[in-house]
Amino acid sequence: MKTKHPIIVITGATSGLGQLAAMELAKRGAYLILTTRSKERAETTRYKIKEIMPSAKIEFFYGDLSLLSDVKRVGLEIAAAYPRIDVLLNNAGLHAFEQRVTSEGYAEMIAVNYLAPWLLTHTLQSSLIQSGHARVVNVASEASRNHGTLVLPDDLTDITPFTARGSSPIYGKTKLLNIMFTGELARQWRGTGIRVNALNPGFNVTGLGRELWFASVLERMLTFLHIGDPRRGADIITRLAVDSKYGEVSGGYFNVGTGASIVPIHPGGDEAMQNRLWIVTKQLMKDHGVLD
Numbered sequence: 001m002k003t004k005h006p007i008i009v010i011t012g013a014t015s016g017l018g019q020l021a022a023m024e025l026a027k028r029g030a031y032l033i034l035t036t037r038s039k040e041r042a043e044t045t046r047y048k049i050k051e052i053m054p055s056a057k058i059e060f061f062y063g064d065l066s067l068l069s070d071v072k073r074v075g076l077e078i079a080a081a082y083p084r085i086d087v088l089l090n091n092a093g094l095h096a097f098e099q100r101v102t103s104e105g106y107a108e109m110i111a112v113n114y115l116a117p118w119l120l121t122h123t124l125q126s127s128l129i130q131s132g133h134a135r136v137v138n139v140a141s142e143a144s145r146n147h148g149t150l151v152l153p154d155d156l157t158d159i160t161p162f163t164a165r166g167s168s169p170i171y172g173k174t175k176l177l178n179i180m181f182t183g184e185l186a187r188q189w190r191g192t193g194i195r196v197n198a199l200n201p202g203f204n205v206t207g208l209g210r211e212l213w214f215a216s217v218l219e220r221m222l223t224f225l226h227i228g229d230p231r232r233g234a235d236i237i238t239r240l241a242v243d244s245k246y247g248e249v250s251g252g253y254f255n256v257g258t259g260a261s262i263v264p265i266h267p268g269g270d271e272a273m274q275n276r277l278w279i280v281t282k283q284l285m286k287d288h289g290v291l292d
């Protein structure tokens with residue numbers, strides 16, 4: 001599809017930071033391609049965006065990002081409909097407070113937070129290259145500093161049960177993987193015209209964990225106290241997606257607020273470990289049958 005507007009794909013755009021970023025990008029004239037599981041949430045999001053930008057162009061693609069087969073299908077559908085994509089925002093993520101294993105045999109948090117953006121990005125590679133100046137933006141987190149011990153390739157297939165107390169290091173590990181993927185992808189795709197960067201959106205009330213029974217009450221309290229304003233997280237996402245300041249940098253990890261570069265905790269910036277992660281992830285995808 002030909003359009004003069006930047007074509008931007010966003011995962012996790014029907015709530016939280018992703019929805020706020022989608023609204024801001026719509027105001028800047030973006031043609032939005034949003035992924036979601038729920039038609040109800042899609043229509044609510046469409047209404048919110050149209051309310052502030054009636055002329056906004058929005059298309060939804062439906063799939064479950066915890067399933068690699070769905071990620072592949074959705075990616076192929078988007079690529080077929082849009083042979084040129086200017087920005088991919090890998091925003092979808094979750095902090096699970098108990099272990100859930102997908103029907104494909106992966107831990108849900110690893111599947112959604114890391115494997116899904118890895119596979120979707122690769123599935124959309126040809127469309128991103130056609131832009132000539134595309135950007136991939138990965139939402140990571142400084143929660144990565146609490147990642148426990150990284151063990152490859154075991155961590156990608158670990159389905160050991162955990163409790164709410166033990167969930168934080170696993171969530172942090174998924175965000176560490178996002179940072180490492182960003183660094184390696186930037187090198188692998190050097191010369192394609194695609195810039196790849198990650199960001200820390202800061203503490204946001206929208207990311208407190210939908211699974212905590214008191215999350216909605218706590219969110220209202222923190223919002224009242226002006227703590228964890230999600231607009232700050234959405235701002236750095238938007239800036240990395242479209243601001244000229246980040247148009248030529250690749251492989252970076254940037255902070256909420258100032259937009260300054262962050263040095264990730266080890267082994268986040270270790271090129272040998274980044275490459276190792278790349279190799280084992282690629283093999284996993286091939287073994288699963290979603291990568292040639």
